Amino acid sequence: MSANARYISPLLDVIGAQAANADATRSVSDEVIQAIKGNDVMRLSASAELSGLNESVVVIADELRAVAARCTSTAWCLWNHLCTFHFFCGLLGPDNADMLRDIIEHRDWVCFPAGASSAVVFKQQGDEIELNGSAAFGSGARYAQWAGVILKSGKDEPEANFVLADLRQTGVQVEPTWEAMSVRASSTDHIHYHGARVPARRVVPFPVPTRLAYRDPSTAMIHPRYREDWVAFSVLWLGAMATGVAEISLNETCESIRERIAIFGTKMVERPTIHVNVGRARALVNAARDTVYAACAETDARISAEVVPSEADYLRQCAAGMQAVLLCDDAMRLILRVLGGNGLREGTDFERRYRDFQAMPLHINGHIDRVTEQMGRHSLGLETTNPI
Secondary structure, eight states, rough: OOOOOSSSSOOOOOOOOOOOHHHHSSSSOOHHHHHHTTTTTGGGGGGGGGTOOOOOOOHHHHHHHHHHHHHHHHHHHHHHHHHHHHHEEEEEEEGGHHHHHHHHHTOOOOEEOOOTTOEEEEETTTTTEEEEEEEETTTTTOOOSHHHHHHHHTTTTOOOEEEETTTTTTEEEEEEOOSSSSSSTTTOOOOOOOOEEGGGGGGGGGSSSSSHHHHHHSSSSGGGGSSSSSHHHHHHHHHHHHHHHHHHHHHHHHHHTTTTTTTGOBBGGEEEEEEHHHHHHHHHHHHHHHHHHHHHHHHHHHHHHHHOHHHHHHHHEEEEHHHHHHHHHHHHHHHHHGGGGGGOTSSSSHHEEEEEEEETTTOOOHHHHHHHHHHHHHHTTTTOOOOO
């Protein structure tokens, strides 16, 4: 079961206070970004070997859940940082622990633009690699110092490599392309590379799917936690974030309608249909929390015992996070039904949260079509085929 956030708690008021402005300006305030960078929440998914706090999956879920309830755009960026840093640790491995440790000690932010249309090619230039091309859907890109880059030596080359690129160098441009209705300040933007350079010694293979390579005992890991798949972690934490958004929406709705009068002078709180819809929404949110936190706790137990995850474990994680999001999606629709036309008024906290929530069930990592297809194949004894 979840608890209150411990690390980010001192910043929750300032995060919430700027949420409406972040939505309107499509930018999280610099004050909030700098405050988060100075908070230990940035170190949670890093192991002690990397100067991190090696926190549990449950604790990280609590932190992200709390932030999402205040400002979903801010949570979206922090979620991406914590998920992708975990991923980069598995990919880069012990040989690059010094660089990863430096990122944590400097409280740098990381992102991973690798969505549809991404294409970055590289060529050797002495002891450096030159990067050219563009990468899409880089949530948090404008606030980040580093980005993961999937590299191909040619357009039709099937083999891929990976490297971390410093975004502060000449030859890197973040283009604000995220003109969306949801998580408007998440900077889910394009990153363009025009002759940017990275050390050739930092380039590593990018096996597909990475989760299978991580389970291989011969693959050296900085810490056992990095054998767990980052996509599964991302879906679990997305599910936790969904419960944060849905629960605060429900609580504030219950408070706001206590004295409201419906049509023909009837108090809203006295209408049986209000009771039914609020009750259903509460049950859905509770079920979502129980579902996702049970899978988080199972994951923590496996990491503590240094048990290598199986494909069934991975699918269990993805399904739990996916289902939590879907349950909260139903709850958000019920809350809108309770609020009626007032729930559609622009500028309200609920309207912003409702818009932001729409990004959650659509994210590819926890998308119902992706997850259920793979679960179905696995249940039928067929090979799971999705590369992520």
